Structures are given as structure tokens and as C-alpha cells.
């Protein structure tokens with residue numbers, strides 16, 4: 253499968269001419285480009301910290317080749333970008349490798365507003381580039397990432413963790429470098445509307461240590477382990493630290509040759525991540541469909557709600573869990589199966 257290179261229409265994107273690389277198709281993938289004045293070992297050891305264990309590889313089972321990164325958000329569920337497997341609809345061909353084990357995939361759940369099967373979706377829907385896979389068996393020995401539910405994921409440091417190509421801010425990404433888990437930092441500088449796309453996307457520029465004028469958005473100086481997403485980094489986890497806890501705030505989806513020098517992911521280039529917070533209700537509804545009152549638990553309140561809706565129930569009808577236009581014993585059993593604290 254070739255990489256996708258999309259030339260955005262400047263008319264759609266304000267004053268910007270964007271060359272967008274949809275990162276993360278089939279090929280082995282190291283994660284991200286790094287500062288030219290820092291040791292790669294520092295980025296690799298950041299990636300090895302325990303809070304980043306839930307980031308794994310979505311692979312083709314037959315070859316073990318990397319499709320994308322993904323982040324475990326519950327023992328049976330992984331979040332990743334929808335564009336990664338648009339054209340691969342058979343979940344049994346896929347595996348998720350985390351903690352040294354590859355788990356088979358049971359189901360692919362694309363965001364309902366993502367155009368399934370369209371490899372070149374318009375930038376207007378870029379904010380919905382998110383999907384979930386359900387694993388056939390639960391992951392053990394790895395603590396899932398906490399989904400970010402707050403509102404302060406802008407103007408803070410993001411830690412990006414993925415398996416894509418690497419290089420540094422001078423060389424940009426180097427083809428064929430891949431497969432190693434690498435982490436780096438960048439400020440989450442601006443929302444997507446800065447580029448004329450959805451505010452469900454958050455943007456980060458690659459700041460140059462010796463040249464503050466390279467800055468595109470936000471502060472002009474790089475962070476200590478400044479980093480940029482590169483090819484094959486789709487699904488890189490974007491983490492923030494708030495209130496003493498790490499949260500998954502986004503997933504890497506694209507990098508833009510913003511400085512138009514035909515070098516991808518060098519100083520002066522921009523990347524985008526789909527934010528988790530605007531999608532957290534949808535994620536909750538997938539992981540815990542019987543929690544009708546969204547209190548993160550399936551209990552007697554939800555049971556009474558279901559019983560009150562018993563009988564024919566045309567859409568929209570949240571109590572009709574299996575979408576057959578009726579609330580009946582099937583939905584009741586589904587609710588009972590999910591009884592307790594939501595994943």
C-alpha cells in the first residue's frame with residue numbers, strides 16, 4: 253500500500269498550502285524526528301517509561317508488518333486513527349502488539365462521521381479521524397491509558413509516543429528507519445481552525461534550537477526533547493500530565509510540509525493529532541453502551557431506564573443497544589453483561 257500524499261486546496265485551508273502526509277500505512281516503522289543537538293538515547297528512554305506501555309503496534313498478522321500505532325484504553329479496546337485501515341475491513345487479518353504479546357482483533361469500529369473506504373477524505377472531516385478496535389481477548393499485564401476528559405489540552409506540553417520513521421530537524425524523516433518505540437515532547441500549540449480544519453485537531457510545530465524565526469505557532473523555542481511526528485507515526489499516543497496523572501489527549505494523524513521545502517518533518521513543519529476530549533462521549537458509548545446516564549457505571553439506574561423503554565423503540569433510542577428498533581431481552585442481557593464500572 254503506498255503512502256498517501258494529499259495536496260490540500262489552498263482555498264479550503266485559508267492562506268496555507270499544505271502538503272499533508274497521511275502517516276502510518278503498511279510498512280515497518282522508529283518514532284518521529286528529533287532535535288539535531290540531542291541524543292537519540294534520551295528519546296528512547298522517555299518512550300520506555302511505564303506510563304507509555306499502553307502504546308502498541310497495530311499489525312498485519314500474516315506478515316507482522318506495522319500498520320499504525322494504537323493506544324490501549326481498556327483491556328479489550330484500542331484507539332487509533334480511522335485512516336489507517338480504511339481499506340482493510342476484515343478484523344481477523346489484524347493484531348495488536350503490546351507488552352510483547354500480539355492479540356487478535358475481533359472488531360473495527362470507525363467513528364460514525366468518518367467516510368469509510370475513502371483514502372483521501374476532505375480536510376473538513378479530519379477531526380473525526382479516530383477509530384476503535386475491540387480485541388478478541390483482553391490484554392493482561394499492561395495498564396490501559398486514561399482518556400482525557402478535561403478542557404486544558406491546549407497550550408500544554410504533549411508527549412508523543414510512536415513507531416514511525418526518524419531523522420532529525422535538519423534531515424527530516426529518513427525513509428526506512430522504523431520499528432522502534434520513540435517518544436518526544438512538543439507544545440500543543442493551536443487548534444485546527446488555525447489551518448482551516450476542525451478544532452478536534454490540535455497542532456504542534458517543530459521549533460529549531462538555533463533559529464527562533466523557524467517557529468510557526470506558539471513559543472519560538474523548542475522543548476528539551478522537542479520532536480515531530482513522521483511517516484508511519486499515525487496513531488502515536490499524545491499524552492499530557494495533569495493533576496499528577498498521565499492522560500491520553502490525542503492520537504497523531506498527519507504531518508504537513510509546512511515550510512514547503514519537500515523535506516517532511518524537519519524544523520518548521522507542523523503536525524496534527526485528533527483530540528480525545530471531543531470524542532470521549534463516543535468512545536464511552538462504544539466501550540460501555542448500557543451506561544445510559546453517562547455516570548461511568550452500569551447499575552440499577554440504567555436498568556430502570558431500559559425497562560421504562562421496553563418495547564418498540566425506533567432510532568434514536570440509546571436503550572436499544574443492538575439497534576434492532578426494539579428494547580427487549582437481548583438488550584437486557586447486554587446490559588447485565590456490562591454490569592458494574594465501565595471500562
Ligand SMILES: [Ca+2]
Nearest residue numbers: 439457458459
Ligand atoms: Ca514546537
Ligand SMILES: [Ca+2]
Nearest residue numbers: 509513515521
Ligand atoms: Ca519541510
Ligand SMILES: [Ca+2]
Nearest residue numbers: 543545547549
Ligand atoms: Ca450509568
Ligand SMILES: [Ca+2]
Nearest residue numbers: 572574576578
Ligand atoms: Ca434491541
